[in-house]
Amino acid sequence: MSDKFKNAPVLLKIKDLRIEGYSEETWVPIIKGVDLTLHRGEVMGLIGESGAGKSTIGAAAMGFARDGTRISSGSIEFDGMELTTASEGEKRALRGARIAYVAQSAAASFNPAHKIIDQHTEAPLHYRIQKRLAAQEDAMELYERLRLPNPKEIGFRYPHQVSGGQLQRAMTAMAMACRPDLIIFDEPTTALDVTTQIEVLAAIRDIVDQFNTAAIYITHDLAVVAQMADTIKVLLKGEEVEQAPTAEMLDNPQEEYTKSLWAVRSFQRPQKARPQGATPLVSVQHVDASYTGGDKVLDDVSFDIHEGMTVAVVGESGSGKSTTARVITGLLPPTQGGVMFKGEALPPSYKDRTKDQLRQAQMIYQMADTALNPKVRISEIIGRPAQFYSGLSGTKLKARVDELLDLIELEPSKYYNRYPPELSGGQKQRIGIARALAAEPSFIICDEVTSALDQLVAEGILKLLDRLQRELNLAYMFITHDLATVRSIADEVVVMQHGRVVEAGPKDVMFTPPHHPYTDLLLSSVPEMDPNWLTTLLEERGVDNVGEAADV
């Protein structure tokens, strides 16, 4: 417990909480006896990997069990009221009014059919705290405090008419509508770009301070939680690992697991330099591209990728990273310019490329879940490209699939006949890699391959990709918005913004000042473990020069 809150009254007290989820016709434990004490005005960070039960505990703090889960034992006491035995009506009366919730994806959590402000005023009107006009004025004031542009007008738009970062702030404003005592923030910035994340973090911190609201801040990003929380609780598979005040937890973690979480960002492979005078393996030359009839999404994009090297392409969503990948693979023929492979021009459309040209460039996708057909056996997923490109069959094909499974460190006999849904996220991503390798490519495009994975798992994937690169002399184009990943594996970096290449060069040069202003904005926006990082950054930039606001 942080000393600061020792004398503050206890707001939420969870004791020996156990929650079960219904799976394959039995109830399996998800939360295995967690205690939690939160004081008025305190912000507690819950961190852990996926499956740790962070969100489940967050929902339970509102007395809410998601469909297919149940609170099996323990007690949840909110301001003297026991939520596990309270009636639905009593719990409902707390929600929105005294405990509010901010969800991960504001875009999905605002109802597309209603205006933002009408959703904002729903709870205050329902609880008869305010009349409609007063509630609307209050909403506008909150929008202003959260530094949303046009606070008087923005609420009268529909959710799809507002950007993701603005929506996330509007959702925080909505949570504040009834001035609750407690807000549950469930990964509120995970879906945002780093530059946008900063303003949302700053806004959340300000408003929580101003109203002395207590909060549970759920995230898997340690650097983010370091900025937001007074206390940090680390969870693993439904159990508490340890809890300590933020500074203490960062400086001196006690448990091995926590230390391993802290150490994740340490993986780094040596940087390679371009071979002198060699022809680049892939050369993107002055490419313009647009989707049917639309505006240009790529504008004069050029960069080279040399054999055996990793080029990281970074930028915010909408900067044209993935579109560039589509141009290289021939899925989207460019309107201008072209792609050279080993000095030879590739036909613009994949339909006109030879089998050998096609095999050279393979892709690995962000969502292994959707990129693998759930109804097809692993052996066939990997075997099909081997069959298609190399004409293998029978025992030779089986030998090749076994070899590929060995390469990605999955035991062939165990995985050969299984289906994707039986595998974990990291294993699925490995299958995605094996499928790409089956074609025996010299170049692989990795599109955000680690962003959907937990840090430890992502680390494993990065190490695997690095080993494969050394063994098979592969070149990678690594599309990512995560600069920590760039730091650990890139040889060269290409920074993109609004469909243009802003800056490009070797990694060490790119990470050393002076930078292009946009690169600088990106780099300085990546949260650091220092708990004072956000405060310092905001002071440096000035409150109004944060994130999106800095662009305009």
Add this chain to the structure above:
Amino acid sequence: MGDITKLIARRLGFGLLTLLVISIIIFFMVELLPGDIAEAVLGQGATPETVAALREQMGLNDPALVRYFSWLGGAVVGDFGNSIVTGARVTEVIGERFINTLFLAAYAAVIAVPFAVVLGIIVALLRNTLFDRVANVLTLTSISSPEFFLGYILILYLSVKTSMFPAIASLSSDMSFPELLHRTFLPALTLVLVVTAHMMRMTRAAIINLLASPYIEMARLKGTPPWRVIVRHALPNAWAPIINVIALNLAYLITGVVLVEVVFVYPGIGQALVDAVSKRDFPVVQACCLIFAATFILLNLAADVGAILTNPRLRHPK
């Protein structure tokens, strides 16, 4: 809004094109029927001379294509030719009957649509309770029973045994409106029973389908009461599939009423069609088919437009 007008205009264009294709099919299918129309009309006593004379008179000696276009040209301005059997204009034969059918369909729809949607909302709210199951079983039973069977059951209980409503829905021009409603209540009720289940189940399914959405969870976590979660948060996003099923059922109310009209001796277009088919009165058959096709296309168009209008992304572009 310009985009929506353009979209509607395009759908309308496609609708007309479909109708044109259907008109071709209707016309030439009748052509393909075995036997000669003139012989069929004249019956047993036909001599080659009278047949030839009739063929000449009916224009049957012209090439099929020429006849198709003259028929289509007439149909566009509402002239479907003359009945072969009675010689009366087709529009006179079916005009009034079509209006009767429309009236019965509207009567049934005014009851069935709100009833089905409200019932759908209620069972979605009370999903997996006894009420939900009973409502499901009852509506399923009513949709699975043939209409004539339902019709006779209603006649037995509401007409024969209790004399509350007349068993025969014959019309006369001097009836007052309440009397008309009373007289046609049983056929309307039969139709309501037939179409309700489909619409109700779709409303239920469309709403329940949305209950896993993050914005529904958000609404619950804001303390919104369950009925309000359904009516205000789920329903506005569920309209598209519901509207489609409503349109399909409305079309059925117009084109599928033959049995009900026969059971209640109701002078609608279905009866006319049955008569025309049995008497080989091809101009009437063609006209009926074309009207049915147009009804289907128009209602589907209306459903598409309705689905678009209930989508906020399309209604309020960025």
